[in-house]
Amino acid sequence: MTHERFKHLLLKVVDGVASDKERQEFLAHIRSCEECRCEYGEFRNLEELMSTIKLKDLSEDARAAYARSLYNRLERGLGWIFLSLGAILLLGFGGFMLIKEFIINPAVSVILKIGVCAVLAGLIVLLVSVLKERLFVRKYDKYSKEVKL
């Protein structure tokens, strides 16, 4: 009996789905092969152990809490999408107005322009730095990779 054939029959016999002929073939083999007999015994013992082990069902409270948490997360996801869209629009419009009304306006002094640009540049650098740190310390990034369907 080949090893492939043995492992195929072993599972069928242990799981009780072998035909009579397959069972006889298997039993004949293990009578003459101590190694396979030993493995069969170990598999049977594993089955007996595993048949006594179950996973507890979720309680009604746990199921309700799970559903609540899931819907909160779904809602929050939509909230983040709207917030991001709004922020992009406002920042784009604000940037446009800043350039139009402030940066290229000859009535505003150069010193004031440099001061405001420096404050904005500082804020952007700090924001990017904080965001990088936040992303780095996360234990995992849940949404950065598309699921392959």
Next chain:
Amino acid sequence: MVDMNTADAEAIRLTLSGDKDAFAVIVARYTERAYRMALYVLGNEQDAMDVSQDAFIRAYRNLNRFDTNRPFFPWFATILRNLCYNFLRRRKRKQAYNIEDFQIAEPSSPSSPSSEPCSGIAVETKVALNNALSKLSPQDREIIGKFYFEDLSYKKIADELGVPIGTVMSRLYYARKHLKDRMLKGER
């Protein structure tokens, strides 16, 4: 009587047509299975909650890509499996594999486990099982979980994994062999 696939397809069609409550039917039906699957792959209750919820959120957002002529759960299980594997790859800190939800029933008779001459698995505990499972690959844990904790047949496992029954039997053989070896011989 409406079969489950038809009921799922109907709920999904309603969800896609704007009835957000219809998705609750799908969530209620598959919460337990999704949570369990994430639990035996990840080995931690809180992570299993988070990742299985992520899978429902992904499924909800990609429902328009789901073919309603096919059963829902194998499609959903693919999303969940990928999220679990991504999660394990990205998890930076070492997390103990510890499933508190294992229940160990009293054996119906005090006979067999030690009756085999080559036996080594006799008085194993939840701790030993957690320890052994933690040393298996996520793929081995998944197929072990489907077989033992969800009581799925070879055919159902094959459908969920999208592989032939022969492949399921081969994977099950090696996964059970790895589990048995780790239960018998402890940490290696």
